[in-house]
Amino acid sequence: MRNRTYNKKKLLIVFLCAVCIVIVLAGRLVWLMIFEADYYQEKAQALHERERSIKAARGRILDASGTVLADNRTVCTISVIHSQITDPEEVIRALSQTLEMEESEVREKVEKVSSMERIRTNVEKETGDIIRKMDLDGVKVDEDFKRNYPYDELASTVLGFTGADNQGIIGLEVKYEEYLKGQDGTILTTTDARGIELPGEAEDRIEPVPGNDLQTSLDYNLQMYAQQMAEKVMEEKQADGVSILLMNPQNGEIMAMVNVPEFDLNDPFTLNTGVDASILSDEEKQDALNQMWRNRCINDTYEPGSTFKIITASAALEEGVVELDDTFSCPGYRVVEDRKIRCHKVGGHGQETFVEGVMNSCNPVFIDVGLRLGADTFCDYYEQFGLMDLTGVDLPGEAGTIMHKRENIGTVELATMSFGQSFQVTPIQMAATVSSIVNGGFRVTPHVGVRVLNEDGSQKLVLEHGKKDRIVSEETSLTMRAILEKVVSEGSGKNAAIEGYQIGGKTATSQTLPRSANKYISSFIGFAPADDPQVLGMCIIYNPQGVYYGGTIAAPVIRDIFENILPYLGVEKE
Template sequence: MVVFALIFLMTGVLIGRLVYLMVFRSEYYVEQAKDLHERERDIKAARGQILDRNGVVLAANRTVCTISVIHSQVTDPETVIRVLTKELGIDEETVRKRVEKVSSIERVRTNVDKSVGDAIRAYGLAGVKVDEDYKRYYPYDTLASKVLGFTGGDNQGIIGLEVKYDDYLQGTNGKILTLTDARGVEIENAGESRLDPVDGNNLVISIDYNIQMYAEQVAEKVMEQKQADHVSILIMNPQNGEIYAMANVPEFNLNEPFVLNYDVGTDMDAAKKQELLNQMWRNPCINDTYEPGSTFKIITASAALEQGVVTLNDNFFCPGYKIVEDRRIRCHKAGGHGAENFEQGLMNSCKQVVVKKQLEEKFEREKTTLVFDVPLIYNVNDKKSLRRTEMTKRMNDTEERKRQILRTATDLFAKKGYHGVGIDEIAEACGVVRGTVLRYFGSKQELYKEVLYGRGNPSGEYIIAACEDTSIPVTEILDRIITLTGQQFESTINYVGSEMKQEEFMQNFDVIRLPVYRRLKECMVKIIERGNREGIFRVEDPNMRAYSIVFAVFGVGESLESRQVMEAEMHEIIRRMLDL
């Protein structure tokens, strides 16, 4: 009985175990069996294309093949080794290792041209699989290479837009599932299941193929002319920030990204070559920093226009350079642009327009607004603004000292003339040492030029202010106007004339003199109005009479060579026109 009971108990346990496995765990073991007998091969998804703003394809895909072997299905290994060695062009030893390796599936080579893959497939070799794949292809080779970037052997982005938008460009691979027996041999007529791939998304960028091509051609030409190491060009739509072109020459071939774009010889280790490749792939436009240069003129100009301290029609004169402290800053046009208004100066990218002392004087009158408000437009953070506050105070002190020296020098030059005043006398009158005057203006000659036609013409402003001072007789002010006008006329002609070719000087002669006569007209209006109030003159239209005086003097200046003679003629003209 005991033996029977034990047998019955064991039988019950076995039955219960079978019920558990066949009923409750059946799905699990079915999946295990499928995994054991199914062989999985990927179907690569096509990577999304990269297109320019007009739909021109800049990065596409080329169909290639992946050659694999399944060891358990190979019936004639020697033939397989011979054929793959011949068609793939790799050494026999490498092929043999992969064919004889015992594994479910072994890749022999990827990114094989489709024509080669079709030729291998035509042999009908057992155990050799030819699966179609995709390889990145760049139809324009070097175009925008450092912008687009490239992909690696697995079709994943490595640099540039390819890696930035890799998640969007990559698709989802599909699968092919086939049934095999216990030895790994595919079961005939068992069919196969297929999961179709999902292609990646296309990427449309703001680059314009034609503009990019032209920018690269121009950059290459400039690089050759200037013997530069590299040249970068960035073309942007200022209305919305879209980049139309980003050229960085020399570019490299995107279809052969691991080949250096210049000859470096053969004696190079792997580390050195990788360093050179990294430099070749680098995009200077977004990775390197530069001094703003002429591009910062946009900031200066927009700030001036925004604050209303300058208009597009304000006039300037560019002699070809500007003295700042102890340095001579040259305009890119050696002979200067001559007379131009603010708009023309910006179109010419003229240094004199954005650093010209007339404009600087206008900025000074709005210094607080410009320094504290404009940086907010360009998103300057609070910490920088605090530092700028301290810097502004120092700037204001410096500029006030310069204005004091200019006012004192203007007064002395008006009373004694150029040769009657020395630097030491000006410094003593200002309460500063000689070195301070020279630090701001460099020399007596440069200070004199500043007085005559720098910073909005301090000499003219001095005279205008004197017109309102009733302690100075009208006749004395007229003498000062005539003296300073003659000095300014002579200095301007000599200074500008020495910087321009004779032909260019004569062509611009009338325009060069305009600032001198414009200031003379302003001074004459002020003095005539004062003379009318004091009963010295009886001029019905001061503005028109001032114009008449200026036109008369303008005509005199065309023929007279001596400043003294010109001043004498001006005395006579003013005496006659004001009935003195």
């Protein structure tokens, strides 16, 4: 009886445990089938669906008149699905011959066990159509888009280019990526448990949304002509490079920006220097490419030299430390502390007024003016003119001004700064500041992007580029326009004069560091018409050989450009 009672207790315990387990399993089953049904249904569906991406067409980049500067062309992506291939040898042979690839390379990808393996991207559409007609089991041909630049090198450092994933890398392509990129679509196909697509099952498609177009202030004709002029002077002077900038000084719209040598946007990873890239290490080649892609107007700084005298003169007039008829003496040098700072005219200019000092680009006159201002006031105006800030140009990688700290500016530093040496700015900063001085005194933000357009060409968004702050009085602006007109009509900028037009401007010749290298940068900034500026032009020639004075080699470049583009812009001769 004792054994029978003991066994009954054991059976009861086992029975109760089994009942509890069954109840738990039933509860779990109910939970999964009712409350978690949607989740697991989606998981099961996902196991039987294969997703392929449909690339969205990237938005175009247009010039001011609608000329297409960056477009798309249709290409194909060739892929294989391992589980669907019925005749691997036929697939390997057909793809290697049609795509002109090594058979071993194709075999490695075809025999790789994966859900999908890409054989090649950016295949010409005609080739993709040939492969599609072969109807090879397991081979997929998907249409894609590749960026195409109709004018190859035109505005290469401004437009930028895209990578293999069709995303912007430099220039406008990366700056306005959010508007240009579009939204990719997808193709969904149903497969069995082995991953083979089920015959007769329709594809589900989510159509891609194309990107928006970007309309710019660039003018194809002005850009093309400016590039031709830059290439011409670069060849004539055997220079390292030439930059030309054309801008509307009233609103900051950039009409042309050239940096030669430019590079081929349709082949941006091939060096334009003629160097055999195969002898370079990966790091050396990347450094060379980065240098080739640089936009010197934005990314590089330089000593502006005498063009900076425009800013020193404006500050002096605004502060009231100089009058137009103030007289100065130039013996050919000025002694500042223990330094003898020379004028470009060895024998000196003798007695001259302030206006004549600007016309003659006389260093001693500007040393005296800078000392009258004093270091603190000079720095105050430097900041007021926006020279310590970035311009805000809508291109990536803008460099900042390299300047002495205020507390470190002594008499010698102030003297050299007054005529544009011992500090560095970017060309775009100089162009923006001079524009602001001659347009009535309002600071402008240089920019290229103007508006974003929908696919049908309608306007989606007008791009804003900062507010206008007054940096000098209208009176100072008017006076500076008159003085700079005299620089061209009677002074050092005579090589920029054009009959029938009032041209204002300033020449410059600066020496690069180290001074012992005897390398120079020649430049000229000009604007027209002088009484109501509609275009500002800037030419910088890096390391010209032979004669290197800005008034001799850079001013004629802007003269030739203005002579041809002013009628095009509707500016009539007087």
